[in-house]
Amino acid sequence: MNEQVVVLQEKANIIRKHIIEMLHESASGHPGGSLSAADILAVLYFDEMKVDSNNPKWEDRDRFVLSKGHAAPVLYATLAEKGFFQKEELMRLRKIDSMLQGHPDMKGTPGVEMSTGSLGQGFSASIGMALSAKLDKKEFRVYTLLGDGELQEGIVWEAAMAAAHYKLDNLTAIVDYNQLQIDGFNKDIMGVDPVGDKFKAFGWNVIEVDGHSIEDLLNALKEAKKVLGMPTVLVAKTVKGKGVSFMENAVDWHGTAPTLEHKTKALIELGGE
């Protein structure tokens, strides 16, 4: 394994530990869908995206929109690791007067590009950002992360249609395909498969990846940049709760915070502290 992969894996692991700690501290929030996206955010922020934590409003920065806004902890942990704000802030998640709202708030948190939390809306906004880059002939790229349950929202397909129509090859969407939502497995609540074929039919370039494989993610993101004239979506196969055995694939860990006992167990599995 090359060195870069090891470094990114370590970053993802640190992000996971932050997620567990902050959710325990707030006694509220969404662990499952945050843990499933840790590798994706590690690769985006520590390899792929051009951002500057000393200048969060730098005009030419790449944009990331967390359309599945309930996974805010993974974004906050990543932004703190990247230096957008102090790591101590993470312990104020969801508390009154805190900078770290339960769902991302672009007005209050450095590095957060779009206020999200109502599913489907972030994806649509990311199309607007990519359109604006095209209008202004800017080089920046736009990245957005969606949940597979989120794909059930109609606005997602309105946005998908528009992205292809406007040939937004500066946009890369990633679907966190963990196959779980709140009430159960997607296939039992409202089937979304075949996800790749649906995007293909809407005019997108589709790449299927293992969302926990750093190599896969690195390669796919590189490939996406080479595809011209259409947007690319990575359908990233993931495991909800990834990294903490008792949270993996467990529907109950969608929106339940870890107790002290859970936290201790989880941190040991993630390599302790």
Add this chain to the structure above:
Amino acid sequence: MSKIATRDAYGEALVELGEKNESVVVLDADLSKSTKTAGFAKKYKERFFNVGIAEQNLIGISAGLAAVGKVPFASTFAMFATGRAFEVIRNSVGYPKLNVKICATHAGLTVGEDGASHQSLEDIACMRAIPNMTVIVPADGVETKMAIHAIADYNGPVYVRLGRSAVPVINDESTYKFEIGKGSLLKEGSEVTIIATGIMVSEALEASKELESKGVSVRVINIHTIKPIDKDIIIKAAQETGAIVTAEEHNIIGGLGSAVAEVISENYPALLKRIGTNDTFGESGSPNDLLKKYGLTKDNIVKAVEEIIVKKGVK
């Protein structure tokens, strides 16, 4: 005082209705454990539809079910039920006057830690503005159960606003009578009237106790039906007490306070002070911290009453 969340009472009422009325169907949008429709789903599997995370479709399908004779109860969080699906509610439910019951949970600030994106503080205003729509905000578990049974028997669109947290039971199950469109007089008084709705009703009662101990005679009215609103009880309060304080867990623009203002200004102008969120978004925090920060406590009501009494003296 015992406590129960109005969403829990809703879940129980649905199970009772399932037994009583074969036409009742329940729909949810991936939140059945939170909205408490899961109990109905378990017992009456074939009459429950989880449409996934798709609130516009939730309402659209409900409209179709109602058009063919079913009595659909459509549930999700208040934010998404009324916000995402607003126009579907207006054009597919309100306009054709279809028999859809939109029962939304997690309304108001007290959804808490999820923050502003999930705190619906404008739903009463939105639903109230749709012709044909009845808008109900129960104050406790007892009232919720009675309201759910009442709206199942009523033919027409209804919006019911429910909460996430447990709230004190203030109505007596054996004596309380719920009637759509009728306010409920909880306490007589002659100097000021507090008109409250939802979770603010118990705060209003607490405030009135404190005020009585200070020698202020306060009338307390629970307005559970925001639309059609009970004009008589409000006009009478304006005439007899001359001053009204409203309290709601909602933006002061467009909710209960506005509805009361409309009634008194056109019938019997009286002093009015509205308590609610002050045209602002909320934020993450525990429900109690938020109620305090945004001025929705017993103490805020007491203060408002004391201020309005001073004004009344000057007037």
